[in-house]
Amino acid sequence: MWEYTDKVTDHFKNPRNVGAVENPDGDGLAGSLACGDALRLTFKLGEEKKIAEAKFQTFGCASAIASSSALTVMLIGKTVDEADQITNADIIDYLGDLPKQKVHCSVMGREALEAAIYNYRTGKTFDKKLDGEVICHCFGATDKEIEKVARGQKLTSAE
Amino acid sequence: MKQSVYVDNNATTAVAPEVTEAMLPFFYEQWGNPSSMHTFGGGVKKHIDEAREKVAALIGAEHPNEIIFTSCGSESDNMAVRGAVDAMGGHPHLITTRVEHAAVLGPCHYLEDKGFRLSTLEVDDAGNLDMEQVREKSMSGKATVASIMWANNETGVIFPVPEIGNLIKEGGGIFHTDGVQIVGKLPISVKDIPVDLLSISGHKLHAPKGIGVLYAQRGTKITPHIMGGHQERGRRAGTENVPYIVGLGKACELALQRMEHDAEHERKLRDRLEAGILASCKGARVNGGGSERLPNTTNISFEYVEGEAILLMLDDVGICASTGSACASGSLEPSHVLRAMDVPRSMLHGSIRFSLSNYNTGEDIDYVLEQIPRIIARLRELSPFAND
């Protein structure tokens, strides 16, 4: 059994900011598409160009859900440049800790953030090989359904 | 400790109160060493023999001496595979399947690394073996040791062991079957079918964790896995775990009395659970559902949600189950059994195993059926894939 901190459990059981922001200023999808974990992050700016709204959708384990939820909370009130400084280590710190094997779930958060900021800055979709930095411990090929969703998001799927 | 509905009986079962009661005198009073010459110790031996008879009765073994007590199902599996190969000598051909328990696959892969030829049979998407493949491999011309499980722990799918045994024996091989999940759940009789070696684990049938059995049919040559003292007629050294042996005997006695009734009870509950979930949750499917299965087990995949998340939400409302999801396992590998069955990736992550015991009630099922749709809906709300 994974040992989760109270904060992880709280963010898993009561995830903050679930869903997708309407007309987002930044929209990013990240994940280990090859294995099916995925995170979509959207945000909208408000006064003084600070992030007023941030929402997530996650297909993944409790750590992935908690990391995403935590990330949205951390984003709100920050400028995009400040947000860009948030690393997966910051997410883990915010949550207290994550089991070693679950660190990649927070990396996914950082990646979705990168993708969303890229989208905000360029208007384009982040087209980096999404599975590149996520260590997927699973094997093999992509699942058609997930591929389809990825294409719907105009994102590059893993081979 | 919070626990309201326990539906994870393929992982472990409650120790039956009758079993604990049977064991207590062997902690408090009769703690002697059965190998001792004095009455105090030596007198304990007859309780071991009685337990041996009860285990033999449950599986239809002709001779109580065919029952070797071990420390767990894993030890039994290791002993069977390595002991049979060693006793056979030379380099027998090993046959196993992709869906075996790690305690069989572990020693098989170890021996493969040492240069033994290993054939790992595939299963189809319903979890069944291709019997033609079994025949072909067992007739490969070399001496064989085959280890093919009776019932699968994750899906409950039952292999046709009598038929498999016949094929292996026709080919002149030694046949081991991991019976850990079937013994105590369905009637079997090793007397009537060609099984040389069969593994049992106590904690799957209401005895404690840490006791097992290897049934070895008379005349089957097997090298001990734990060598030393003369215990278990020189086939398994180590001072006997008298309390657990007695407890396992009691558990086997209870199982024999209750099995028929319990199996029916569990099957009804399981079928209702399965039907209820399929009716209330879109995108759910039963893995191995079309096959012959244990009456207590159902393995259900929920599309676009992740098993660990489901489990933790179930846990939160006091329901204990398990998952084959990668994210839940220490290794982050999804279940090798579901992969062998080519379960689609969108389904692979969200598999939940519910496994019942005689202690489960209709109310347990009602409760699970009340919680599951809510949890799946909640998690699908969070999922980026499920919004279509």
Add this chain to the structure above:
Amino acid sequence: MKQSVYVDNNATTAVAPEVTEAMLPFFYEQWGNPSSMHTFGGGVKKHIDEAREKVAALIGAEHPNEIIFTSCGSESDNMAVRGAVDAMGGHPHLITTRVEHAAVLGPCHYLEDKGFRLSTLEVDDAGNLDMEQVREKSMSGKATVASIMWANNETGVIFPVPEIGNLIKEGGGIFHTDGVQIVGKLPISVKDIPVDLLSISGHKLHAPKGIGVLYAQRGTKITPHIMGGHQERGRRAGTENVPYIVGLGKACELALQRMEHDAEHERKLRDRLEAGILASCKGARVNGGGSERLPNTTNISFEYVEGEAILLMLDDVGICASTGSACASGSLEPSHVLRAMDVPRSMLHGSIRFSLSNYNTGEDIDYVLEQIPRIIARLRELSPFAND
């Protein structure tokens, strides 16, 4: 069951009531599987970790992860010998002694049969090793795996393990010591001496039969003996025997608290027993008496009488002792330990081992001292040799 004076504690000990109490909740309530994801099962894990810490504390292990729970002392011994040899690869040279327990000699002889070179060191008539021989063998130029016990179960003779360990490590070998008889009886600290692997058995220190430990110093390479699941960090598969693990933890905690006091208590009783018997029976001698010994053990030979007869007459008056080792009792061979010590033939058959525990009292000793001379005299009357 008749039992008035139990002086056979090297065969097995009474389960301490505190130990049984500590185990009971894990039969009645917390019977979950520690590998489960749900709180009910997973929550049990911390009790295993606590027990691990208590075992580590008793033997002075630096890291609790160096403690691997097994099913008995025999499994620990088998795992140590075969696991170390396998992990080393190639064909290491095996070193052991003539007085080891069968659980070490068994796997050693097995490996010898498979073509490994085995050196079996002799002991002198006091039961001591020739340290020059240890040095010589350990420097033989080949990689070595040495298994040399700490304290002998039959005589209580203690080998100089720190010194032996140094010699083996100087030679670049792996050093295993069977600590089954010393752990819990005398303080040891594996942190301070060069021991790679150490075996422990629960039932020698008031935990139940069927639980053991292999201590494996950090960095020691060892192939698992039971392969499969990820339990014990992948070093020993099989669902954990939670109650016994918790019980062993408790037993170690108690031993640590009481050891100093108990050792003194036992030594006094043992010395009085020994002196009393030597004073009251002609033709008696203590085997290994001149050597450093466990405080609780005395092995006494009575000329011209037969051990089994003595035992049975002792049993008849409620005294539990043993002749040779319990494990050897099936074989009717005189003790391999006494033979290795060249005990004269007239003495070889009449050896009785008295082994005490903290539960023994001064009255126990009085009673044995009262009965022994009468029994020996009676048997000598029957003996054709003793009438001089």
